[in-house]
Amino acid sequence: MSPKDRFLTVYGRKPVLEALQDPALEVDKVILADTARGPAAAEIERAARDAGVAVARASPHRVKVLAGNGKQDQGVLADVVVPRMRPLDAALDSRTAPARVLLLDGITTPANVGMILRTATAAGIGGVVVPRRGVAALDPLVVKASAGVAFRAPVLRCGTAGQAAEQLTAAGYGLYALGASARDTVFGVELPSRAAFVLGGETAGVSPEVAEQVTTWLSVPMPGEVESLNVSAAAAVLCFELVRREL
Structure with missing residues (x-):
């Protein structure tokens, strides 16, 4: 099964953080751009750690490709499991x-x-x-x-x-x-x-x-x-x- 048939990818700092903090959701992984630093990135990493979710780093270009939206990804995305998809x-x-x-x-x-x-x-x-x-x-x-x-x-x-x-x-x-x-x-x-x-x-x-x-x-x-x-x-x-x- 393709990953696209298992996950719904969300991008942007707020949507990713909300997904990580929602106990009803299962987040498979988070990908942060290499250039993502500062309080916002730290908060996402902390929320991922609390949720037991792995965080990977990738180039900003790779994040844009995976997110499918180069203007609004803000250097971060998360794959959320959609159990009925x-x-x-x-x-x-x-x-x-x-x-x-x-x-x-x-x-x-x-x-x-x-x-x-x-x-x-x-x-x-x-x-x-x-x-x-x-x-x-x-x-x-x-x-x-x-x-x-x-x-x-x-x-x-x-x-x-x-x-x-x-x-x-x-x-x-x-x-x-x-x-x-x-x-x-x-x-x-x-x-x-x-x-x-x-x-x-x-x-x-x-x-x-x-x-x-x-x-x-x-x-x-x-x-x-x-x-x-x-x-x-x-x-x-x-x-x-x-x-x-x-x-």
């Missing part, structure tokens, strides 16, 4: 494959990704597919938007949304996508035992490579004079409709 193919091959999953397709705003992770986790959704490409990176901005729930969200990783759609279809999932003009609604459609719901990007919507694999398009009825909902709001409507069906 795993590769999509591993989830689909298991005996406990989730019955309901969300597939993020081109959602690039970290706040939306974070809020969707929080909502889906609250609703008990079995998995949220977050592709490594084409979707906002799982970083401190996503963690902040999720109010920390991203660390325990059921994240499923894959390469692209198109690949995920293929895998889900091959595994017997009906593939549903949200679209404002769809005749079927999230409240009226009959669902199979396995269903995946595509949430398209803020501007372009569902990508062509995913759209061609969609089984059914669904809408959220809106009698008011509004064309569409923010994707995270639409996800919330969908998630709690799924909860309602199980009550």
